[in-house]
Amino acid sequence: MSNIIWVLVELENGQPVRSTLEVLGKAAKLGRAEAIVLGAGAAAIAPTLGAYGAEKVYAHDDATYDNYLTLPAVETLSTLINEHQPRLLLLATTYDLRDIAARLMVRNNLGLITDATDLAFEGEEIRVTVPWGGENVVTATHPYQGPGIVLTRPKAFSIEQFEGRTPEIETLNGGFSAEAQAIKVIDSVEVASEGPALEDASVIVSGGRGLGKAENYHLVEELAAALGGAPGATRAIVDAGWLPYSYQIGQTGKTVKPTLYVAAGISGAIQHLAGMKGAKYIVAINKDENAPIFSVADLGIVGDALTILPQLTAEVKRRKA
Amino acid sequence: MKIIVCIKQVPDPNTTVSKIDPNTKRLVRTGVSLVLDPGDESTISAAIKLRDTLGGSEVIALSMGPESAQDGMRRALAMGADRAILITDPTLAGSDALATARVLASAIQKEGADLVFCSTESTDGYTGMVPGAIAEFLGLPQLTFAREIQVEGQKAIIKRVVPTGYKTIESSLPAVVTIASGSFEAIYPTMKGIMGAKKKPFTRLTVAELGLEATQVGEAGARERVLAVGQAEARAAGQIVKDDGSAAQRIADFLQRYQLL
Ligand SMILES: Cc1cc2nc3c(=O)[nH]c(=O)nc-3n(C[C@H](O)[C@H](O)[C@H](O)COP(=O)(O)OP(=O)(O)OC[C@H]3O[C@@H](n4cnc5c(N)ncnc54)[C@H](O)[C@@H]3O)c2cc1C
Ligand SMILES: Cc1cc2nc3c(=O)[nH]c(=O)nc-3n(C[C@H](O)[C@H](O)[C@H](O)COP(=O)(O)OP(=O)(O)OC[C@H]3O[C@@H](n4cnc5c(N)ncnc54)[C@H](O)[C@@H]3O)c2cc1C
Numbered sequence: 254m255s256n257i258i259w260v261l262v263e264l265e266n267g268q269p270v271r272s273t274l275e276v277l278g279k280a281a282k283l284g285r286a287e288a289i290v291l292g293a294g295a296a297a298i299a300p301t302l303g304a305y306g307a308e309k310v311y312a313h314d315d316a317t318y319d320n321y322l323t324l325p326a327v328e329t330l331s332t333l334i335n336e337h338q339p340r341l342l343l344l345a346t347t348y349d350l351r352d353i354a355a356r357l358m359v360r361n362n363l364g365l366i367t368d369a370t371d372l373a374f375e376g377e378e379i380r381v382t383v384p385w386g387g388e389n390v391v392t393a394t395h396p397y398q399g400p401g402i403v404l405t406r407p408k409a410f411s412i413e414q415f416e417g418r419t420p421e422i423e424t425l426n427g428g429f430s431a432e433a434q435a436i437k438v439i440d441s442v443e444v445a446s447e448g449p450a451l452e453d454a455s456v457i458v459s460g461g462r463g464l465g466k467a468e469n470y471h472l473v474e475e476l477a478a479a480l481g482g483a484p485g486a487t488r489a490i491v492d493a494g495w496l497p498y499s500y501q502i503g504q505t506g507k508t509v510k511p512t513l514y515v516a517a518g519i520s521g522a523i524q525h526l527a528g529m530k531g532a533k534y535i536v537a538i539n540k541d542e543n544a545p546i547f548s549v550a551d552l553g554i555v556g557d558a559l560t561i562l563p564q565l566t567a568e569v570k571r572r573k574a
Numbered sequence: 575m576k577i578i579v580c581i582k583q584v585p586d587p588n589t590t591v592s593k594i595d596p597n598t599k600r601l602v603r604t605g606v607s608l609v610l611d612p613g614d615e616s617t618i619s620a621a622i623k624l625r626d627t628l629g630g631s632e633v634i635a636l637s638m639g640p641e642s643a644q645d646g647m648r649r650a651l652a653m654g655a656d657r658a659i660l661i662t663d664p665t666l667a668g669s670d671a672l673a674t675a676r677v678l679a680s681a682i683q684k685e686g687a688d689l690v691f692c693s694t695e696s697t698d699g700y701t702g703m704v705p706g707a708i709a710e711f712l713g714l715p716q717l718t719f720a721r722e723i724q725v726e727g728q729k730a731i732i733k734r735v736v737p738t739g740y741k742t743i744e745s746s747l748p749a750v751v752t753i754a755s756g757s758f759e760a761i762y763p764t765m766k767g768i769m770g771a772k773k774k775p776f777t778r779l780t781v782a783e784l785g786l787e788a789t790q791v792g793e794a795g796a797r798e799r800v801l802a803v804g805q806a807e808a809r810a811a812g813q814i815v816k817d818d819g820s821a822a823q824r825i826a827d828f829l830q831r832y833q834l835l
Contacts, residue, residue: 321743324715348736352718355706358672364797365671367701384806385601389594392802401797435715436745439731444739456834480834492756498721498735504700505755507737513834515825523587524697530809534832536825542814549809552828556817564822572826572835 256284256374257339261330262302263322263347267294271412271452272345274305276405278413280343281306283374287339288420291326292318296424303418313425317434322349324433327356329425334361334400341379342402343372354402364395365402370409379403387523407452407508408531444497451502455512456482459502459529460490463518463539463558467495472562473517479569485509487525503528517558521546538562575631575725578687579621579655580678580708581614582637583646584698599800600668601698603640610646613693615653615760617753620723621691622654622761628725632656634685638666638677644776651771652763658774659685663781668793671699675707677791680784682712689730690750694719709750716750717743721757 258280262273269290280286288307290298292315299312311333317325330353334342342357344350346368358365370390371382381393381403395401451457458480460473470490477484485507486500502509504524514532519525521537521544529535530549537550538558547553554561585606593602618635625631635650637643638661647658661681669677682690690712695702709716717723720732721740731744735754763771781791789795815824829835 327710348719351702352706352716355671355675355703356710356716358703359675359707359710362672362797365701365703366798367671367703380801385594385803388806390804390806391594391599391800392804393798393800395797396799397797432713432715436717436743439742439744441736441741442739480829488756497739498754499737499739505694513829513832534828534834535812536828538821542816547812547814549812550814551810551812552825553812553814554817554821554825555814556821561817561821561825565825568822568826569829569835572830 255338255340257337258284258286258341258343259339260286260288260307260343261326261350261353262288262290262298263345263350264290264292264294264298264319267292267298269298269302270347272347272407274412275408275410276343276345277302277305277307279372279405279410281308281413281415283372284340287311289330289333291322291329292316299422300420303420304415306413306415306418307420308418309421309423311423311425317429320438321436323352323356324435325429326353327360328429328433330357331360339400342400344402344404346404346407351404354404358402361400363400363402364397365404366393366395367404369403369405372403387526408510444499451483451485451500451507451509454483454509456480457485457502457509457511457513457529457532458482458515458517459485459487459519460517460558461487461519462489462493463520464490465518465559467493469559470495472559472566476515476562476566476569479566479573480513482511482513487519516546516550517562519546520544521549575625575628575688576634576686577621577625577631577689577691578634578636578682578685579614579618579650579691580636580704581618581646581650582611582639582696583608583643584611584696587612587697594803596803598668599803608642608645610649611693611697612760613695613697613755616756616758617691617693618650618653618655619761620753620758623758624723624725634659634687636678636681637661638669638674647776648771649763651774651776652767653761654767656774657776659777659779661779661781661784665781665788665792665794668796669791670796670798671701671703672707672797673791673795675704675711677781677784677786678704679708679711680786681779682708684784688747689725690714690748692750692752694752694754705750705752712748712750714748714750715745716752717745718752719754720751721754723751723753
C-alpha cells in the first residue's frame, strides 16, 4: 500500500493557514506528503510548500473556492482521490475542513477518525491516537484497504522546515457542477480584536462567569496586557453576550497552547479544558476549592478573582519595571 | 415548512466523567445519567422559534439510539416539537459517524423535509461529521455554524460563525443547517408542555423499515476500529493554596520561577 499522505492546505487572504502547515509537516515525517491547494493564488503558493514538507503539490488556481470552499473542494478532491488513491487524507480541524471531510467520507465511502493527537505507521497499519474524555486515550485504525481520513486536533503538531525541497507541481483545471456552487456568500463581517491573536499568544488570561458581570472583564484584559498576552473567555460569558465568539476557548471555541494560561473565575468544565489544557503552565483563581479547574492547575489560588486580579496586575507591572 | 431536528441523548456532561468499556471499547452509557444533549436543546429551540415565526410549519424531532433515547425525545416534545421519530434497533450499536448519518438520512428521505437541523457537534462523540454526511447522502447543500437563521421564500439564509467574525450565506431549500452551540437559548419546558408531550405522535422505526441492511450499520458497518484503550497522561498535581492576602505575590513568584515575567 502507498505511503502517500494528502494534506489540503487552506488559504486565508491568499496565504496558507498555520494549522494546515503544521499538518503538512507531520505528513512529511510519516510518508510522502502531497499538498492540495485550491483558490486564487494557488499556483504562486505551490512551490513554497516544499519548504513545509510537500513532495508534490496539486494546485487549482480558481477563485470559486474563495467564495465558499466546501462544495467545490469536495468535488475536486473526490475526483482526485478516485484517480490517485492516496493512503491517507490528513486534515487540520478547521470549520471548512471539517465540513469537507464529512462529505468526502460519504461520497468516497471512507473511514474517518477525528480529533487525533498523533499517528504513526506500525508495519502496514496506521495507528491513530485519540483522547476520549478526560481519562482515556484510544488507538484507532482504518481496517480496510484504500484511503482513509484523519482529522487532527488543533495544535497537535508544530511546523517543520524542509530546506531545499522542491515539489513536483501538477496544475489542475476545469470547472464545477452547479451543485458545487449552491451556496452564495452575501457578506462577510470581521469582528476586530485587539492584542495578539489567541492562537498565537504565548500568554493567555481568561475569565469566566466568576467575574460576576461584564463590567469586570477589564480586570482580565489589564492583566493580559501587563503580561504581554491575549485575553480569552469561557463559553458561559460569550453566550451571556459579554464578549464576541472570537474570545471563546474550548471544545466549541478555540484550542490554544500558550506557555502560560491564567484562568480567573472559571470552573473548568470538560469542554473548556479541552481547549486549554495543553498549556505549559496553568494558574487558576477560583473561590471554590473543589472547582475542577484546580485538577489541571500548576498553581491554584482559592480566592476572589476580583481582588486578586488587580493586585497581580500591579505586582507584574512593578516587577517588570 | 417541515423542519426535522436531529437530536440525541448523551451522558450528562455536568455529572459524568466519560468512561470506556474495556470489552466493547465503547462509551459507557448505562448506569450514568443521560440527558438531551445541551447543544441539541439549543438547536431544537432554534427550530421551534423559526416554526413560530414562519407559521404553518412543523418541527419533528428525529433520533437514532437505544430505547432510553425516548426520554430526550419527550423533552423535545415538551419544549414544543410537534412529533418525534425514534430509530431504534439492536443492530445499530457501535455505529460510526458514517452509519449514523446513513440511518438518519434514510429516515429524513422517507419523511421528507424542507430543513434539517443538527447541532454543529454532539457533546459525547463530537466528531461533527454527522450533519455534513447527512447532507451528502441527501444531495443537499449544508449551511454550517449558524448563529442566526432566516427563511425567505425558498431560500435559507444564515449568519455563519467563522474564526474572524461571521459570514452571511444562503442556499436554496431543502438544506441541512447546523446550529453553533449556545447560539439559541434553550426553551424550558412548562408543566403544560410536559403534559401535552404525552399526547404527541411518537413513531418508532427499525433498520429494516428504512430499507437498510444490518451490515451497513452498527459495529458491522463501522469503517474504523479501536485497537486499544489506554489511560490519558495525568497532569502532575499542582499546588493549591488559600489566598491569605499574598496571592498576587505567590503568583508573581511562580511566574518568575518559570521565567514567565
Ligand atoms: C469519544 C468518541 C470518539 C469517536 N470518534 C469517532 C471517529 O473518529 N469516527 C467515527 O466515525 N465515529 C466516531 N465515534 C462514534 C460517533 O460518535 C457515533 O457514530 C455517533 O453516533 C455519531 O457521531 P457524533 O456523536 O460524533 O455526532 P456529531 O457529528 O458530533 O453530531 C452532530 C449532530 O448530529 C446529530 N446527531 C448525531 N448523532 C445523532 C443521533 N444518533 N441521532 C440523532 N441526531 C444525531 C445531532 O444534531 C448532533 O448534535 C466516536 C464516539 C465517541 C464516544
Ligand atoms: C456541547 C458543548 C460545548 C461547549 N463548549 C464550550 C467551550 O468551547 N468553551 C467553554 O468554555 N465552555 C463550553 N461549554 C460550556 C461548559 O460546559 C461550561 O458551562 C462553561 O465552560 C462554564 O463557564 P464558566 O467556567 O465561566 O462558568 P461556571 O461554570 O459558572 O463557573 C464559574 C466559576 O467561577 C467561580 N467563582 C465565582 N465567583 C468567583 C470569584 N469572585 N472569584 C473567583 N472565582 C469565582 C465559581 O466557583 C465557578 O467555579 C460547552 C458546553 C457544551 C454542552
